[in-house]
Amino acid sequence: MSQGTRPRGRRVLLIVSGGIAAYKTPELVRAFVAAGCEVQVVMTPAAAAFVSELSLATVSTRPVRKRLLDPEEEGHVGHIELADWPDLVVVAPATADLLARATAGMADDLAATVLLATRAPVLWAPAMNTNMWRHPATQANLATLRSRGAEFVGPDRGQLACGWIGEGRMIDPPLIVAAALAKLEARGPWAGKRVLVSAGPTRTYIDLVRFVTNASTGAMGFALAEAARHAGAEVTLVAGPVELATPQGVRRVDVETAEQMYAALEGELSQEPYDWVAMVAAVQDLEVDGGAARKLEKAELLTRLPTLGWRTARDVLAALTARYGRGAPAGAPRSRFLGFAAQTVEDGPEDRLQQELIRLGEAKLRAKGADAIFVNRVGAPGVGFASATNAGLLLAYDGEAIAVRASGPPIAKAALATWLLDALVTT
Ligand SMILES: Cc1cc2nc3c(=O)[nH]c(=O)nc-3n(C[C@H](O)[C@H](O)[C@H](O)COP(=O)(O)O)c2cc1C
Structure with missing residues (x-):
């Protein structure tokens, strides 16, 4: 069946x-x-x-x-x-x-x-x-x-x-x-566990009404939150601006900017550790200096744009793992973190693509201080932001070594969420 x-x-x-x-x-x-x-x-x-x-x-x-x-x-x-x-x-x-x-x-x-x-x-x-x-x-x-x-x-x-x-x-x-x-x-390995999920994009405002964002729809994060709830976990979802209904039984906190996303997640983690924190949100990695608090007129916008000072934003995942994850002081209660990494890899033979994704994933896993990372190749058929399906590799620490598991061909995001939860249970 x-x-x-x-x-x-x-x-x-x-x-x-x-x-x-x-x-x-x-x-x-x-x-x-x-x-x-x-x-x-x-x-x-x-x-x-x-x-x-x-x-x-x-x-x-x-x-x-x-x-x-x-x-x-x-x-x-x-x-x-x-x-x-x-x-x-x-x-x-x-x-x-x-x-x-x-x-x-x-x-x-x-x-x-x-x-x-x-x-x-x-x-x-x-x-x-x-x-x-x-x-x-x-x-x-x-x-x-x-x-x-x-x-x-x-x-x-x-x-x-x-x-x-x-x-x-x-x-x-x-x-x-x-x-x-x-x-x-009340059944299953996620019963009684606490899961924190971030989902969707964030916005970097240039003026009151104009912003830079990305193509994340929030679908993967919402699917993961829903699957975790169905599996019995207590779930909090920190969501960027998306057009999605809150999954039944999930507590939702809405945010708009990267700093609000960080503050909401940090607020959660500082109260009590979570069993897993799944950072599925596509947080903007640029902040802007010189944006306006009011709506700029067209001519003003044109003169202002070249003078805007762009800088890299806080790396939300790395900042949180340093305080509440693998980087937490010895003996302090800590949460485990799953990062999501969307990568573009040039076309080539399948095994070479896989090796390249593993290499990029390992580097990300270490750089972010996460416990696991799900890497997918955006732009590949049936994978990534606006797609209803997804596929990729889960890299997770197995002692000092890093174990790699492939989710297989693209499947519905809800099914992939269940696959990820099953894989994390044994991680
Ligand atoms: C009009 C009518 C209503 C019935 N309502 C019930 C009922 O509410 N509960 C019940 O245990 N049996 C009720 N019965 C008796 C069952 O239909 C009967 O025991 C039947 O063999 C049950 O088969 P089953 O358990 O295989 O479904 C009713 C019978 C009739 C004729």
Whole structure:
């Protein structure tokens, strides 16, 4: 099954069983998709009496899986592939019947078989008549499933479809999604880690309205912030002027100039170290003396331009690693830094290009005092600033030596962000 371009760690297998609350599941799927999850729906035969397969296939953008003993659906041991695929299994609504079958370890339809075969955590959202819920058989099944690691969300109290008022109503879809996301984010090697990301360009102002900038769109940094958040990290994003929405759950600080970018990052790092600081922003490397605080008229601008004094700006990454990274005083708490280096390398045979990028990357890694650096060749097809995809080499210290890992052919920036996080975990 393809992983798609969504960040890994958000694959939800939704099992819909045959309760009346199944009619709410298209909304549930939509809420999962809006939260950045990839959703595969499995229905029990009884569920098909309560909700349309077509609705679920449309909102999940995947065919619904229903039958176990079907050569077309099954393909090459499809039920095991299905069980291996998700990061989380959600059963909503969970009938008394499916709870009982799962407790007994039955595998008499696709849903029960997947529940038996999966190693992913399972979140159940039960829904049934109050008496069915309170029945000692159901309560004993719950206790058994809990003792095996299953978690439950709901049921709620309220008006039930059968006319009763009481416990047994499926908890509302947004609350199921919130519980599922909390479970997804509490897992994995980035859970509880703090990540600081800088993204986008900065501006060097010549007058009040005119500035020099670069082609960075912020896409790579935002993708990295989102992937880190999805992987469970607590993420702060310091963003230059870009047209991008803040990824859900990420704290964002907006800046405009290189000095503001430095001040914002320094402010963060001086409070508490971060596990990783990913410096993805394309910070302007020139400052100007003689700029105007007001808008210059055209004629004034023409006379002023040749007299402007350009000088190199503070090297934000090097300045921060010197204080809070590898250059921090011995024994002081320190953060680890990942730099990004966009390089242009003249065309030539692939292995020579690679060697040249490694040489440039090593020099940058040392000069910046970073712990790792991602080097890409801007201008190459599918790589760099305005591209939706990216590729490059990750150079990271392995003791005193420097290890090099290639990300492979260009892939979506979201997928590359996940690749980088996986690589950094072992760095
Ligand atoms: C109209 C109607 C509504 C039902 N609602 C529920 C329900 O909310 N919860 C439940 O556990 N069973 C409910 N059932 C019973 C299940 O549909 C039945 O136990 C079925 O075998 C469940 O199959 P499944 O667990 O494979 O989906 C309902 C049955 C009917 C006819």
